[in-house]
Amino acid sequence: MLDERKLAVLRAIVEDYVSTNEPVGSKALADRHNLKVSPATVRNDMAALEEEGYITQPHTSAGRVPTDKGYRLFVDRLSQVKPLSGAERRAIETFLAGAVDLDDVVTRTVRLLAQLTRQVAVVQYPTLTRSTVRHVELVPLNDRRVMLVLITNTGRVEQRVIELPEVVEEARIAHLRAVLNACLDGCGLSSVPDLVADLPERLPAEDRPAVATILSVLLETLVERHDEKIVFAGAANLAGADFSTGLRDVLEALEEQVVLMRLLGETTSDTPSALTVRIGSENPYLRGTSIVATGYGSGDNQLARLGVLGPTRMDYPVTMGAVRAVARYVSQILAAS
Amino acid sequence: MLDERKLAVLRAIVEDYVSTNEPVGSKALADRHNLKVSPATVRNDMAALEEEGYITQPHTSAGRVPTDKGYRLFVDRLSQVKPLSGAERRAIETFLAGAVDLDDVVTRTVRLLAQLTRQVAVVQYPTLTRSTVRHVELVPLNDRRVMLVLITNTGRVEQRVIELPEVVEEARIAHLRAVLNACLDGCGLSSVPDLVADLPERLPAEDRPAVATILSVLLETLVERHDEKIVFAGAANLAGADFSTGLRDVLEALEEQVVLMRLLGETTSDTPSALTVRIGSENPYLRGTSIVATGYGSGDNQLARLGVLGPTRMDYPVTMGAVRAVARYVSQILAAS
DNA sequence: TCTAGCACTCTGTGTTCCCGAGTGCCAAGT
DNA sequence: ACTTGGCACTCGGGAACACAGAGTGCTAGA
Numbered sequence: 089m090l091d092e093r094k095l096a097v098l099r100a101i102v103e104d105y106v107s108t109n110e111p112v113g114s115k116a117l118a119d120r121h122n123l124k125v126s127p128a129t130v131r132n133d134m135a136a137l138e139e140e141g142y143i144t145q146p147h148t149s150a151g152r153v154p155t156d157k158g159y160r161l162f163v164d165r166l167s168q169v170k171p172l173s174g175a176e177r178r179a180i181e182t183f184l185a186g187a188v189d190l191d192d193v194v195t196r197t198v199r200l201l202a203q204l205t206r207q208v209a210v211v212q213y214p215t216l217t218r219s220t221v222r223h224v225e226l227v228p229l230n231d232r233r234v235m236l237v238l239i240t241n242t243g244r245v246e247q248r249v250i251e252l253p254e255v256v257e258e259a260r261i262a263h264l265r266a267v268l269n270a271c272l273d274g275c276g277l278s279s280v281p282d283l284v285a286d287l288p289e290r291l292p293a294e295d296r297p298a299v300a301t302i303l304s305v306l307l308e309t310l311v312e313r314h315d316e317k318i319v320f321a322g323a324a325n326l327a328g329a330d331f332s333t334g335l336r337d338v339l340e341a342l343e344e345q346v347v348l349m350r351l352l353g354e355t356t357s358d359t360p361s362a363l364t365v366r367i368g369s370e371n372p373y374l375r376g377t378s379i380v381a382t383g384y385g386s387g388d389n390q391l392a393r394l395g396v397l398g399p400t401r402m403d404y405p406v407t408m409g410a411v412r413a414v415a416r417y418v419s420q421i422l423a424a425s
Numbered sequence: 426m427l428d429e430r431k432l433a434v435l436r437a438i439v440e441d442y443v444s445t446n447e448p449v450g451s452k453a454l455a456d457r458h459n460l461k462v463s464p465a466t467v468r469n470d471m472a473a474l475e476e477e478g479y480i481t482q483p484h485t486s487a488g489r490v491p492t493d494k495g496y497r498l499f500v501d502r503l504s505q506v507k508p509l510s511g512a513e514r515r516a517i518e519t520f521l522a523g524a525v526d527l528d529d530v531v532t533r534t535v536r537l538l539a540q541l542t543r544q545v546a547v548v549q550y551p552t553l554t555r556s557t558v559r560h561v562e563l564v565p566l567n568d569r570r571v572m573l574v575l576i577t578n579t580g581r582v583e584q585r586v587i588e589l590p591e592v593v594e595e596a597r598i599a600h601l602r603a604v605l606n607a608c609l610d611g612c613g614l615s616s617v618p619d620l621v622a623d624l625p626e627r628l629p630a631e632d633r634p635a636v637a638t639i640l641s642v643l644l645e646t647l648v649e650r651h652d653e654k655i656v657f658a659g660a661a662n663l664a665g666a667d668f669s670t671g672l673r674d675v676l677e678a679l680e681e682q683v684v685l686m687r688l689l690g691e692t693t694s695d696t697p698s699a700l701t702v703r704i705g706s707e708n709p710y711l712r713g714t715s716i717v718a719t720g721y722g723s724g725d726n727q728l729a730r731l732g733v734l735g736p737t738r739m740d741y742p743v744t745m746g747a748v749r750a751v752a753r754y755v756s757q758i759l760a761a762s
Numbered sequence: 763t764c765t766a767g768c769a770c771t772c773t774g775t776g777t778t779c780c781c782g783a784g785t786g787c788c789a790a791g792t
Numbered sequence: 793a794c795t796t797g798g799c800a801c802t803c804g805g806g807a808a809c810a811c812a813g814a815g816t817g818c819t820a821g822a
Binding site: 462463464465466469483484485486487 | 794795796797798801802803804
């Protein structure tokens, strides 16, 4: 059905259209890529490709434009991920190496990725789920309030102000802190609920209301948060591109954590470190955009996802190369800290 | 030079132009606002206003449009800040009340403000400068690394991973922590450098390199950071409006902390809690936009600034009302925690 | 199966034309 | 001295139109 040459034509169409942003016609194609056939032959092939739904024409007698299905075939079978240049690699390395804490790593990563791809970059904060407790701190603020600070081995720090149900002396707080640390230090976050389950019973009865309050906040902190937190950068890169779905919608989606989360992908459970590409209508919500994403994290410990969002008409090989490279470097940085 | 009626005409022009986004002509003006004079008279006044530079016409024989100078006069003398409706007040209150920590307060604030004004909201993180140290924590990560956690009375938590120049035993770290806390607890951040100046001398000589490293990071943490950190929300609201300076520039400025900082205003030192309005060309960098900002913070303790950014053609009274109200509520929230 | 040629069909652009909103000015009215 | 009605003038923007050019589909021939 689709012989070798037709595929070559499709590849050429995608490449030309991506770089020129104009429907590409048979003559230009036969000229620029050395297909060694005449425009007329190309036209026949194009007709076939259109028949199959890989390309389409905006209006009669204009050039052809790839459809989502066309891009899909291109990504799956006609292109190779393009590795970064040496200069780019070095830039990534030095830029990420300067990060001082997890926040900083994430911020730098998202900016770097945006700049590298000239698109909108999206980075999900590493989830706490697989990390372990490094330290728990309870800081008395006044006699009815304490601040809970949870430090994990990924360098993440969580903080919560807790309103106690009754006045508790500092000494008791200190004691509780010691108990908590003894109990939790080094444990995986997912095992925390089990470990603290019987804690109230092991403490003086009069402390129990306070302890219960503190523990409930602690558990909340563990579960709730961090698959939700997502940051983006490079919105300015949207200004040039035209989205079928309207710039406004894209910007709105970017500011809506939930939508963004879904776009980044319900972690494709089989091989999370593989590149995921979602093209146009394959996306939930934002139909007119494409997303290139991947998991990242230290070692085989998948922590979160990152990627870029751009117009369907995007340079997939380059973008995929950048996303993959950045994900690797970040994973490396995270593993080291 | 500018009698009462001319001012009324200017006010009417600004109001009409803001609401319709079309140059306003003499006839429409005389009709809609009951000026009780004929269009011809209005035309004479308009000519005078144009002579003085308060309004201008996009092209000969179109209606008039306010200039930056015209908006300035309008804001200074012709308008009153419009208070929020009861429903809006209640919405603010409930929305902000749910915040769990400082991060959350800031995030909620910026979203709230964006939604309320239908513009881009910008919020600077409270600076540490005026706050006091609540607690300093040193957590050993391994024998060459410690994490420094600094907790302030505003609920802010700062964290840094520190690479030590040599191996230091945990006990020494614990001791240093105790010393630091004894020394700094409750002190204003600005006095920290003085307080720790002679600290190395009061400790065993063999610890000095490590202590010096830790202190330098501590000082860096204090000084460097937080007048820089700024967040924004509501970029989607830019999609509708048209900026003379180009959407791309605005988006770029928003992602550039430094520029944003300058736009928010080098804190007008005299009365920081007053509303600052910068109109069009009065702004550094972004000439085509207006900014309404104010300081916020607990009590007379000005901590940071927040505001909104929008097109010059903006409903100033309403926007100013929203900014002022939000700043007050946030200050209140911060004071309580 | 490929190629060359040809007629056809569009879009985008440039031109012209005209309507109408809005102005500036002047002379008359209060 | 200010206000008003009248009037000629000026543009911008939309409609109508023509036209060049790019690109196609089709058919006949190599």
